[in-house]
Amino acid sequence: MHMADALLSPAVGGTMWAAAAAATVYCSAKVRQSLDDRKVPLMGVLAAFVFAAQMINFTIPGTGSSGHLGGGLMLAILLGPPAAFLAIASVLTVQALFFADGGLLALGCNIINLGIFPCFIAYPLIYKRIVGSHPTRARLLTGSLIAAIVGLQMGAFAVVTETTLSGVSSLPFSSFVVLMQPIHLAIGIVEGLVTAGVISFIWQARPEILEKAATDQPIGILPIGKILVIMAALTVLIGGLLSWYASEHPDGLEWSMFKVSGQEELETREGLHKDLAGVQEQTALMPDYGFKKSAAGDSGRLGTSVAGLVGGLLVLLLGVVIGLVLKKRGAGGHDHSHPHDHDHSHPNHHH
Amino acid sequence: MSTKIDRAFYDIGHLDILAEADTPLHRLDPRAKLLTTAVFVVCVVSFGKYEIAGLLPFFLYPAVVIGLAELPLSFLLRKLLLVSPFVIFIGIFNPWLDREVMVQLGPVGISGGWVSFASLLLRFSLTVGAALLLIATTGFGTICMALEQLGAPRVFTVQLLLLYRYLFVLIAESIRMMRAQSLRSFNAKGRISYRVFLQMLGNLLLRTIDRAQRIHMAMLSRAFTGEIRIVRQFSFGYKEACFLAGFGGLFLCLRLTDLTALLGSLVLGITG
Numbered sequence: 001m002h003m004a005d006a007l008l009s010p011a012v013g014g015t016m017w018a019a020a021a022a023a024t025v026y027c028s029a030k031v032r033q034s035l036d037d038r039k040v041p042l043m044g045v046l047a048a049f050v051f052a053a054q055m056i057n058f059t060i061p062g063t064g065s066s067g068h069l070g071g072g073l074m075l076a077i078l079l080g081p082p083a084a085f086l087a088i089a090s091v092l093t094v095q096a097l098f099f100a101d102g103g104l105l106a107l108g109c110n111i112i113n114l115g116i117f118p119c120f121i122a123y124p125l126i127y128k129r130i131v132g133s134h135p136t137r138a139r140l141l142t143g144s145l146i147a148a149i150v151g152l153q154m155g156a157f158a159v160v161t162e163t164t165l166s167g168v169s170s171l172p173f174s175s176f177v178v179l180m181q182p183i184h185l186a187i188g189i190v191e192g193l194v195t196a197g198v199i200s201f202i203w204q205a206r207p208e209i210l211e212k213a214a215t216d217q218p219i220g221i222l223p224i225g226k227i228l229v230i231m232a233a234l235t236v237l238i239g240g241l242l243s244w245y246a247s248e249h250p251d252g253l254e255w256s257m258f259k260v261s262g263q264e265e266l267e268t269r270e271g272l273h274k275d276l277a278g279v280q281e282q283t284a285l286m287p288d289y290g291f292k293k294s295a296a297g298d299s300g301r302l303g304t305s306v307a308g309l310v311g312g313l314l315v316l317l318l319g320v321v322i323g324l325v326l327k328k329r330g331a332g333g334h335d336h337s338h339p340h341d342h343d344h345s346h347p348n349h350h351h
Numbered sequence: 352m353s354t355k356i357d358r359a360f361y362d363i364g365h366l367d368i369l370a371e372a373d374t375p376l377h378r379l380d381p382r383a384k385l386l387t388t389a390v391f392v393v394c395v396v397s398f399g400k401y402e403i404a405g406l407l408p409f410f411l412y413p414a415v416v417i418g419l420a421e422l423p424l425s426f427l428l429r430k431l432l433l434v435s436p437f438v439i440f441i442g443i444f445n446p447w448l449d450r451e452v453m454v455q456l457g458p459v460g461i462s463g464g465w466v467s468f469a470s471l472l473l474r475f476s477l478t479v480g481a482a483l484l485l486i487a488t489t490g491f492g493t494i495c496m497a498l499e500q501l502g503a504p505r506v507f508t509v510q511l512l513l514l515y516r517y518l519f520v521l522i523a524e525s526i527r528m529m530r531a532q533s534l535r536s537f538n539a540k541g542r543i544s545y546r547v548f549l550q551m552l553g554n555l556l557l558r559t560i561d562r563a564q565r566i567h568m569a570m571l572s573r574a575f576t577g578e579i580r581i582v583r584q585f586s587f588g589y590k591e592a593c594f595l596a597g598f599g600g601l602f603l604c605l606r607l608t609d610l611t612a613l614l615g616s617l618v619l620g621i622t623g
Contacts, residue, residue: 002437004437004438004441004475004478004479005392005395005396005474005475005478005479006396006438006442006471006472006474006475006478006479007438007441007442007471008396009396009397010393010396010397013393013396014393024503024504024507025504027507028504028505028506028507029504031506032504032505032506040506040509040510040513041510041513041563041566041567041570042560042563042564042567043510043513043514044509044510044511044512044513044514044516044517044563045513045514045517045521045559045560045562045563045566046559046560046563047510047514048513048514048515048517048518048520048521048559049521049555049556049559051514051518051521051522052518052521052522052524052525052555053525053552053555053556086506086507086510087510087514089507090507090510090511090514091514093511094491094511094514094515094518096482097482097483097485097486097491097494098363098366098486098491099430099434101434103392103478103479103481103482104388104389104392104478104481104482104485105392105393105396105478163441167400168400168467168470168471168474169441169442169444169445169471170444170445170447170448170449170464170467171441171444171445171448172448175444193545194548194549194552197545197549197552197553198549198552198553198556201549201550201552201553201556202553202556202557205553205557206557206560209560
């Protein structure tokens with residue numbers, strides 16, 4: 001499901017934009033480094049395919065909801081993580097511009113939510129582990145199912161966290177989670193089944209396509225990798241700071257002003273405009289009315305810090321995962337003395 | 352089903368046609384429009400949760416753009432309505448959860464939840480509208496070029512452009528497949544079973560991959576080097592600087608000064 005501008009605060013949106021931009025730069029460098037220029041048109045055309053596929057997907061009977069195929073896992077299987085990430089990012093860009101799905105500020109969130117999780121977590125850590133280099137129908141099915149479900153659950157959780165941290169919606173964190181996760185479990189199952197079905201179709205019809213994708217070349221360590229690590233660290237820092245800042249101010253300034261009653265309107269707005277730095281604290285508060293109504297600052301602080309903690313942990317997790325992927329890549333790179341010997345590539349068994 | 356697809360197809364094409372018009376706004380360098388839109392969106396979403404009055408002056412920008420670029424309002428509104436369900440779905444909980452009366456209109460008390468829900472809808476219309484206006488006045492290829500000039504990696508922009516080029520081809524292909532399927536299944540009423548669906552998708556994918564290879568060979572034989580070439584020439588000049596500084600300044604002004612408060616209290620004064 002797409003995150004929307006209207007639900008975002010600038011701090012959260014900006015942080016996610018920075019993370020998405022860093023990931024895009026990194027993945028572009030990776031793809032360019034692999035020197036497989038045949039991949040660029042393939043990426044574009046497969047991204048267009050995801051669009052076309054998403055349009056058919058709406059008609060599957062039995063789901064009842066309008067959840068659509070992310071296509072992320074399928075792209076990761078066919079293209080490998082960095083190229084797939086770029087393809088997903090471009091699908092989301094087109095959706096943001098032409099279909100008004102989400103919006104421009106939310107694009108960063110959407111790229112992270114729907115791109116990072118399938119490409120850099122669900123595919124390499126789950127799908128690849130389960131399916132391995134000798135796929136069977138059962139392995140393909142379990143691998144795709146679990147990977148799709150995990151990827152979408154993480155994406156849905158990210159939507160909840162971003163929304164909660166932004167504080168535009170009044171929905172309490174816990175009920176939002178309860179609302180979103182089961183919906184995305186259903187969507188994940190559909191996506192897993194469809195991915196498995198299409199991949200096994202391809203595997204029977206043209207196995208060489210999958211073999212080529214599975215033996216994606218490990219590439220030597222890029223300097224850009226360090227940049228990404230720095231950006232990830234920055235994200236953690238900003239996210240952490242943001243959540244701390246939010247939890248430092250347990251109760252919404254504006255809220256208490258409203259409660260005072262009287263000329264609250266003007267006063268609040270003045271408070272809003274006078275203090276530019278206050279923008280963050282105003283918008284990043286966890287807007288759980290239930291907590292606030294129970295008055296005591298303690299429960300308010302608890303609520304806010306839970307949201308902050310979860311957000312911080314999530315970003316931290318992201319950083320760790322990116323670090324792990326980089327490290328793995330770096331280790332894999334040693335077997336290949338030449339970064340571009342992909343013409344006579346051999347499968348790389350130690351995954 | 353197929354009407355929905357046809358409509359989406361038509362919508363993309365229609366936005367493209369709008370972007371090909373030749374108005375002063377269309378002739379502006381895309382970077383100016385991209386950056387102005389970014390300032391606009393950030394200003395709009397940075398307002399507090401209960402802000403309504405401050406958001407209203409921001410409708411000035413879409414109004415000016417729609418006017419200057421001669422865009423069809425009804426088409427844009429219909430697109431807005433089509434994508435609104437998610438925001439409404441999340442936002443509708445606000446009135447439910449946040450019941451404290453905030454504004455008293457005679458005998459009727461309006462709760463904070465309704466105020467924040469209204470604010471959410473305003474933000475939604477403004478931000479999504481801004482994105483639609485950007486594409487309708489700029490066109491996709493030009494936006495790709497602007498992104499590259501602003502520092503986006505070449506690999507990303509080239510495949511973004513390719514995605515867009517082949518979107519039409521592939522959507523047409525999937526529409527043909529679905530039409531063929533529906534002609535061959537008399538009682539299905541446009542429904543596609545899981546097994547058939549998989550085979551359709553798989554075949555579409557195989558055709559796509561073959562097509563990608565043909566495209567690449569054709570591009571290579573026409574000396575493709577990975578560079579995007581756009582017919583219309585742009586440069587970031589005096590007009591662009593004025594547009595960006597003028598609108599950017601206005602947005603910041605509306606966001607930061609009491610002008611909003613004045614306007615807002617005026618608006619509230621009338622309704623209250």
